[in-house]
Amino acid sequence: MKVPCRMVAEILGLLAEHVEPGISTFELDAIAYAETLKRKAKAAFKGYCNYPSALCCSPNDQVVHGMPSKEPLKSGDILSLDFGILYDDFYGDAAITLPVGDVSAETKRLLQATEESLIAGISQAIPGNRLFDVSHAIQSHVEQRGFSVVRDFVGHGIGRNLHEDPQIPNYGQPGTGIRLKPGMVLAIEPMINEKSFAVKVLEDGWTVVTCDGGLSAHFEHTVAVTENGPEILTRINRA
Ligand code: MF3
Ligand code: CO
Numbered sequence: 001m002k003v004p005c006r007m008v009a010e011i012l013g014l015l016a017e018h019v020e021p022g023i024s025t026f027e028l029d030a031i032a033y034a035e036t037l038k039r040k041a042k043a044a045f046k047g048y049c050n051y052p053s054a055l056c057c058s059p060n061d062q063v064v065h066g067m068p069s070k071e072p073l074k075s076g077d078i079l080s081l082d083f084g085i086l087y088d089d090f091y092g093d094a095a096i097t098l099p100v101g102d103v104s105a106e107t108k109r110l111l112q113a114t115e116e117s118l119i120a121g122i123s124q125a126i127p128g129n130r131l132f133d134v135s136h137a138i139q140s141h142v143e144q145r146g147f148s149v150v151r152d153f154v155g156h157g158i159g160r161n162l163h164e165d166p167q168i169p170n171y172g173q174p175g176t177g178i179r180l181k182p183g184m185v186l187a188i189e190p191m192i193n194e195k196s197f198a199v200k201v202l203e204d205g206w207t208v209v210t211c212d213g214g215l216s217a218h219f220e221h222t223v224a225v226t227e228n229g230p231e232i233l234t235r236i237n238r239a
Contacts, residue, residue: 001090001091001092001158001159001185001222001224001233002233003087003088003090003092004041004085004086004087004088004090004091004092005092005094005222005233005234006092006233006234007036007039007041007085007087007092008083008084008085008092008093008094008222008234009092009094009234009235009236009237010035011032011035011036011083011085012081012083012094012095012096012234012236013236013237013238014031014035015028015031015032015055015081015083016081016096016098016236016238018031019073019079019081019098019100020073020100020101021072021073021074021075021100021101022072022073022074023072023073024068024069024070024071024072024073025055025057025059025066025068025069025071025073025079026068026069026070028055028057028068028081029053029054029055029057029068032054032055032083033046033053033054033055036054036085039085039087040087041085041086041087042085042086042087043055043084043085043086044084044085044086044091044092044093044162045082045083045084045162048162051065051206052067053067053068054083055068055081055082055083056080056081056082056083056095057069057079057080057081058079058080058082058207058208058216058218059073059077059078059079059080060077060078060215060216061209061210061213061214061215061216062080062207062208062209062216063080063150063153063191063193063199063208063209063210063216063218064080064082064153064191064208064218065082065206065207065208066080066206066207066208067204067206067207073100074100074101075100075101075102076100076101076102076103076104076107077099077100077101077103078097078098078099078100078103078107078110078111078215078217079097079098079100080095080096080097080098080216080217080218081095081096081097081098082094082095082218082220083095084162086162089160090159090160091158091159091160091161091162091222092158092222092233092234093158093162093187093189093220093222093234094187094220094221094222094234094236095189095218095219095220096219096220096236097111097114097115097217097218097219098111099111106194107215109145110147110192110194110215110217111217113141113142113145113147113192113217114142114147114190114192114217114218114219115217115219116141117137117138117139117141117142117170117190117192117219118138118188118189118190118219118220118221120137120138120140120141121134121135121137121138121170121188121190122134122188122221122223122230122232123137123230124136124137125180125186125188125223125225125230126180126225126229126230127180127181127182127225127226127227128179128180129179129180130174130175130176130177130178130179130180131166131168131172131176131177131178131179131180132169132172132173132174132175132176132177133174133175133177134168134180134186134188135168135169135170135171135172135177136171136172136173136174137174138170138171138188138190139170139171139172142170142190142192147192147193147194148192148193148195148196148197149170149171149190149191149192149193149197150170150191150192150193150197150199150216151169151171151197152199152208153191153199153208154167154168154169154170154189155167155168155169155170155186155187155188155189155190155220156168156186156187157184157185157186157187158185158186158187158222159185166178168186168187168188168189170189170190170191170192180225181225182225182226182227183224183225183226184224184225185222185223185224185225185233186222186223186225187220187221187222187223188220188221188223189218189219189220189221190218190219190220191216191217191218192216192217192218193210193214193215193216194210194214194215194216195210195212195214196210196211196212196214198210198211198212199211199216220234221233221234221235222234
């Protein structure tokens, strides 16, 4: 799984360099797809339940599963990019949320809290811990900062399938859930809203947005549980 995960990280790192006012998510999707083919890999999301694109692009109040659009991004926007690859029978999956141009201090605080909550969750992904220790670490980090955890979408096991058991909510009771064992690989993906956690799916059947129009951020890593602790397989090396 290190190979597809490395590819996901490389491509997200590359996309991050292109995110600036004026570019469209349609162009970002084209870059992601071209880079996937260059590596002789498959874009994991394209065709999955008829999803049309390689990349999920969710700006501003879009939570997840946004579709590429020709509308140019503008300064002050935020953009979540979620991307997956299938290579040699195994999947990798990761997401980042980026500021576009200059964003407000409050927006930066949301992005930082969400990314930190992912790291807090990952640090609990150790043998002997329970699954919802991960969930609880994410929830408490986020709620202490006044943000809210989306309930309707969750992380997941990953391996020979994009979505495997267990489901990984980003909220829960510590000390409960299945026991974590070396060899498990988890896609941990907090989706965090500025205001209420309520979300709805638009008529296109895919785009998930906040009900109150508040911003939403999303960070995801594919993480292996090992004897030596959590190993982030999709770590992004950025300039
Ligand atoms: N990373 C997301 C997830 O694991 C996106 C996959 S949905 C898709 O749920 F349909 F676009 F593939
Ligand atoms: Co995922």
